[in-house]
Amino acid sequence: MGLGSILGTGVFVSIGLGAEVAGPAVVIAIALAGMLATCNALSSAQLAANHPHSGGTYEYGYRYLHPWLGVGAGWMFLSAKSASAATAAIGFASYLTHFFQLEAADTWSLPIAWTAIALATVIVLGGIQRSRQATACIVAWTLLGLVVFVVVGLGALWKADTSHWRPLFPPDASQPGGPWGALLKATALMFVAYAGYGRIATLGEEVRQPRRTIPRAIIATLLITGSLYALVGVVAVGTVGAPQLSRLTTQQGAVLDTLARQFSVPAVRFVVSTAALTALLSVLLNLILGLSRVVLSMGRRGDLPAFTARLNAARTTPYVAVLLVGLVIAALVSLESVRTTWSFAAMTVLAYYAITNLAALQLSRDERLYHPLFAWIGLAGCLVLACWVDAVLWVIGMAIAATGILLPRILRRRSAPD
DSSP: OHHHHHTTHIIIIIHHHHHHHHGGGHHHHHHHHHHHHHHHHHHHHHHHHHSOOTTTHHHHIIIIIOHHHHHHHHHHHHHHHHHHHHHHHHHHHHHHHHHTTOSSHHHHHHHHHHHHHHHHHHHHHTOHHHHHHHHHHHHHHHHHHHHHHHHHHHHHHTTSOGGGGSSSSOTTOOSTTHHHHHHHHHHHHHHGGGGGGHHHHHTGGGSSSHHHHHHHHHHHHHHHHHHHHHHHHHHHHHHHOHHHHHHHHHHTSOHHHHHHTTSSOTHHHHHHHHHHHHHHHHHHHHHHHHHHHHHHHHHHHTSSOGGGGOOOTTSSOOHHHHHHHHHHHHHHHTTOOHHHHHHHHHHHHHHHHHHHHHHHTTOOTTTOSSOHHHHHHHHHHHHHHHTTSOHHHHHHHHHHHHHHHHHHHHHHHHHSOO
């Protein structure tokens, strides 16, 4: 589930967004984001092992910090991952239109994205077991496609123009803080691409031996994805250069499909494009799965309406939460802007994992699996990177969190008897 959640939007779409900000230094941003994600992952693993309940940091904030921080984390998660899911759906539509070379691609994008959301929602409604089986098949093909892209792409780099790596930072970077500010903003954007490991923690109630299984799954997932991200970044920047890579992302979306066409092996394009399609669909599926579990937890506690916690007849799937999440993602897709949805996801996911690390620091010595230094690094990293996200997105995100915290309490007071 972790691989299915991570290997998608980040590697097939967002690398170009990072290259637009930091130029070739996006490769450094990938590595920095991976290290920060590892620290955050260790905090998530410890919390999930000690408190194996669906809901992730929403549950951890309640138990280890304060109910308001728990609710705030829940709304940050819903906001971040809904935006990420919308980005995945938009990316899926871009790759599909390019794969079939459809005319008037803009006309087809929204219907295709909505269809993908509907398909993923139906699969999740079938239950966790069916979702796991579908994800296993998708991840296998995605890994094959990325490995083929990297192997053929590294071979092509021997003939590529090395000037693509000079200068390392854009000379006209307008980002506050100059090149270092650009690097930090790109790191914030790339950090979102690793955030799928949280999906493992939100399924704490649905795995055997969570204290052993969850930490191992998270660490293995990050090792695999971090290596692939770095290699794909090197191939992408080295093949066409950072400026062209960012243009491909904003104008076409199907970045790796376009790059694969330039390789001398024709079959690479088919393998990479289909791998992108399966990966983005997998991310969408897993995000709907994780989001619905957080909605379920919030509905149980009364932080969302009680009907959102309803289960199906077999009591295995929160069907109302799944349907609600699908509708929200479909609405966000209507924005049709990868840059907007991904940047908003960056802001909210950094706030979410800051609360995660803060909760991990409250664990007792006996509960800890790792040294508290990892949680401190994760907390500091999230707070620093959050400073480089657009201010308007902060205002929107904080307004959503505040509304989510205060509205249920206002409604309870009005409905309480005198």
